[in-house]
Amino acid sequence: MSTVQSDPRPGARRKSPADRAAEVAAAAREIALADGLAGITLRGVAARIGVTPALVSHYQPSMDVLVADTFAAIVAAEIGEVAEELASCARQVAALGALIDSLLGPDRSPVTALWLDAWSFGRRNTALAIEVGVQMDAWQAFVSGLLRSGVAAGEFTVDDPDAVAWQLLGIIDGLNAHAVVRYGHAGSLRGLVRTVAEHELGLASGALGTTTTTSMD
Amino acid sequence: MSTVQSDPRPGARRKSPADRAAEVAAAAREIALADGLAGITLRGVAARIGVTPALVSHYQPSMDVLVADTFAAIVAAEIGEVAEELASCARQVAALGALIDSLLGPDRSPVTALWLDAWSFGRRNTALAIEVGVQMDAWQAFVSGLLRSGVAAGEFTVDDPDAVAWQLLGIIDGLNAHAVVRYGHAGSLRGLVRTVAEHELGLASGALGTTTTTSMD
DNA sequence: TACCTTGTTGATCATGCGATCAATTAACCC
């Protein structure tokens, strides 16, 4: 992931700017996922790749930007992964169910914690605030696109796909946040989100697939 | 609010430990609501009450504790206010509707932002993390109590009031978070939460009161 | 009024952060 390409020259410590930049970015991502955005520090990143703080500083306009870019990279990558994962679904109903499963899965803690950090730090880091907006919009666009596809395919109906997308993402984020802060994971809450989605889309109960549902069934 | 009680002695600068502590706490609360938990700083609090940083330090075991206590005080006060506000409701259904209105009202930004800070900072501040847990549990207990009262009164049925309380709070927090970070306020989302609540409680649509609902109706 | 308790101060320390820059030296090219 960190462009480790064989590296022909023996004992070579110097790297091309592109490689170094990639290395810095990768280190920042790893730190962010492990210790949160607050863990991304000049000296911390430098130490992780065995380099002087000055060098890290040299490859970034400012730490605020590095933090913002790191957040954006992680979230964007995740959107890509989820999109790819959902591409195999024949019907949009199935894709939506898979999306909910994915976003409320057992391994969400790191990314959810990252979002919590971003929401909080965004008030003191303009670059990050902008990136938070961009990534939230990206998620919203992805989900609303999914909804529109489903409507186009005649699988369900939605009055306002944009609004419903925001609602679903809001609910999911809230449940995930609670799960990260107070519980282990939010898997048991999938049923609730499914129910909400089914209601919003005018689907029958269970149309989005069923695991062990939480509430009344 | 900051115990300004007349103060008989003229030109008195000295205050009793209790008064000073209250003054410090009040200043911390004001700062937290205005600038977030990150704004609570030794020198900042000191400057606000016209006092030396050393004095503020003198009245608190550590800044981490002051931050945690400030967060707890604000949230606890809000729970108290909401509880009092809901006490006038004759039926629990009305109380639940009022609760949703209150928690998704137009002036939620400061408190929601505070929660976001707390969730994020809790990873680096043990005292705060504990307080976050306590206050989340307090809210959960309040809501589940409300649900149990409604069940006892025969107004609706809930299989697992504890779980449903967590779900409702999770949804509300998520929508509020999105509203704070990306939108003005979450008022237009009340309809969604009402719908979820009605579904969870086996109520008819509109049973929790209606404002302009968002989705399909 | 003199004393003594104690709330309060000023100075100071230690820490961690981001950022800068001349000097170094590795790596490439001719």
Added chain:
DNA sequence: GGGTTAATTGATCGCATGATCAACAAGGTA
């Protein structure tokens, strides 16, 4: 192999934070 480019370093600055403590002085008390 020598020269040149530029990646990298070490040293150092400036700033903000939390925390400590001897010294001071306000204010109640005898």
